[in-house]
Amino acid sequence: MIDAERFVRQILVEGIGEAGQRAIGASSAAVAGGHLANQVAELYARAAGFGAITPADGPLEPGVPVEWVADPSARAALAGARAVARAIAASALAREGGPCL
Numbered sequence: 001m002i003d004a005e006r007f008v009r010q011i012l013v014e015g016i017g018e019a020g021q022r023a024i025g026a027s028s029a030a031v032a033g034g035h036l037a038n039q040v041a042e043l044y045a046r047a048a049g050f051g052a053i054t055p056a057d058g059p060l061e062p063g064v065p066v067e068w069v070a071d072p073s074a075r076a077a078l079a080g081a082r083a084v085a086r087a088i089a090a091s092a093l094a095r096e097g098g099p100c101l
Contacts, residue, residue, distance in 0.1 A: 007049055024049050030056035037088070 004011060007021050016024075029045035031038050031053060045053050 002049070010048070021049060025051050028052035028054055030054050032056040 002011075002018065002021050002025055004018070010016050010024075011018050011021050027050055029042075029048075029050040029052075031042045031045065032055070042053055
């Protein structure tokens with residue numbers, strides 16, 4: 001059962017709806033690292049209603065497989081998120097003296 005009042009905005013979004021919100025609630029989100037960006041990602045995942053938030057070891061590729069995303073603007077946002085994640089990881093590795101990506 002979902003909290004319809006809490007998730008009304010997501011339920012009203014075409015493409016999510018009640019079934020999509022149930023699927024989010026049945027899913028888990030993995031969040032890596034303790035940096036501020038990761039803490040914010042965890043807050044957003046909790047607010048979205050994921051059933052479980054789990055810590056992850058190592059870097060994560062953000063988002064879902066691009067072939068699952070039909071909307072061109074959403075694909076562009078996903079590509080941008082992945083590019084930012086790679087840049088952050090490369091910067092962190094460089095500061096630690098590790099190999100660059």
